[in-house]
Amino acid sequence: QVLLVQSGAEVKAPGASVKVSCQASGYTFTAYYMHWVRQAPGQGLEWMGIINPSGGSTNYGQKFKGRVSMVRDTSTRTYYMELSSLRSDDTAVYYCARRDSGSSSFDYWGQGTLVTVSS
Amino acid sequence: QSTLSQPASVSGSPGQSINISCTGTSRDVGTYKQVSWYQQYPGNAPKLILYEVSLRPSGVSNRLDGSKSGNTASLTISGLQAEDEAEYYCCSYAGSATWVFGGGTRLTVL
Numbered sequence: 001q002v003l004l005v006q007s008g009a010e011v012k013a014p015g016a017s018v019k020v021s022c023q024a025s026g027y028t029f030t031a032y033y034m035h036w037v038r039q040a041p042g043q044g045l046e047w048m049g050i051i052n053p054s055g056g057s058t059n060y061g062q063k064f065k066g067r068v069s070m071v072r073d074t075s076t077r078t079y080y081m082e083l084s085s086l087r088s089d090d091t092a093v094y095y096c097a098r099r100d101s102g103s104s105s106f107d108y109w110g111q112g113t114l115v116t117v118s119s
Numbered sequence: 120q121s122t123l124s125q126p127a128s129v130s131g132s133p134g135q136s137i138n139i140s141c142t143g144t145s146r147d148v149g150t151y152k153q154v155s156w157y158q159q160y161p162g163n164a165p166k167l168i169l170y171e172v173s174l175r176p177s178g179v180s181n182r183l184d185g186s187k188s189g190n191t192a193s194l195t196i197s198g199l200q201a202e203d204e205a206e207y208y209c210c211s212y213a214g215s216a217t218w219v220f221g222g223g224t225r226l227t228v229l
Contacts, residue, residue: 035218044122044223045157045165045208050216059216095164104212105155105170112164 002026004096004110011116017084020113022096029077030054033099035106036070036081038092046092050099051079086117123148123209123221130227136197139224141209142190147219149190153212156185156194158205159223165208169194196226204228 007021022034036048049060051070058070069082079096094113097106124142131137141148141156148154154172157165167176172192173185184195192211196203209221 037220045210045220047210047218047220050218061217097165100170103155103170103174104153104218105167106157106165106210107167107170107176109164109166 002098002108004098004108006094006096006110006113009114009116011118012086013119014086014088014117016086016117017082018086018115019080019082020094020096020115022079022081022110024077024079024098027098029074032101034070034072034079035097035099036068037095037097037106039095039112040089040092043092048081048094053079083115086115088117091115091117121219123211123219125207125209125221125224127222128225128227130229131199132229133199133201135199136195137199137226139194139196139207139209139226141192141194141211141221143192143211143219144190147190147211147213148187148192150214151212152187154185154187154192155210156183157208157210159208160205168207199228201228 003025005023012018030053035050038046051058053072072079096110098108100107129137156169158168159165169185172187182197186193207224213219
């Protein structure tokens with residue numbers, strides 16, 4: 001079955017960077033793009049960007065351009081999302097979510113990774 | 120990109136039907152059929168419940184239905200059950216490989 005397993009919770013100081021991983025299994029890795037979505041405490045979902053596992057091309061939400069980097073490692077079937085220059089309002093649960101090829105929906109989600117930005 | 124507009128909360132009694140609206144613009148909901156809906160329980164990841172406006176993934180109850188008119192999409196849940204109490208989010212493709220979510224709607228079953 002499709003599984004997306006994310007790395008554990010992180011606590012970072014303001015100005016630092018965080019790198020969250022998402023290991024995929026149960027499907028052909030290169031056949032499906034991967035999104036990253038975040039959710040601040042008590043808030044809604046916010047789309048951050050998408051990566052093509054074949055070639056690694058990316059597209060980021062305007063709000064995150066210049067501060068986010070999404071890469072993948074095909075040998076380990078793992079995606080990484082790095083967010084830099086962290087601020088307190090970056091405190092959120094970060095999700096990876098697979099893009100369904102046909103419908104462009106987010107059909108499988110990771111369990112989420114809580115990133116807390118605090119001094 | 121801005122957020123799609125959803126009511127903050129809706130409620131209904133068991134057995135009743137409710138509707139959750141999702142209003143975007145001609146740059147997203149109004150142009151693309153790639154509108155999807157997600158259900159989220161507290162502390163859990165979202166779950167896909169409708170895609171391409173009204174299609175249900177395998178295993179999703181047929182009490183859930185979706186529609187779209189102009190710049191507004193809607194989720195209807197009929198025969199409300201206690202298990203339907205959750206947060207619901209709409210999402211639309213917005214062109215140029217970007218997506219936008221709604222602000223979320225809290226459904227309370229009275």
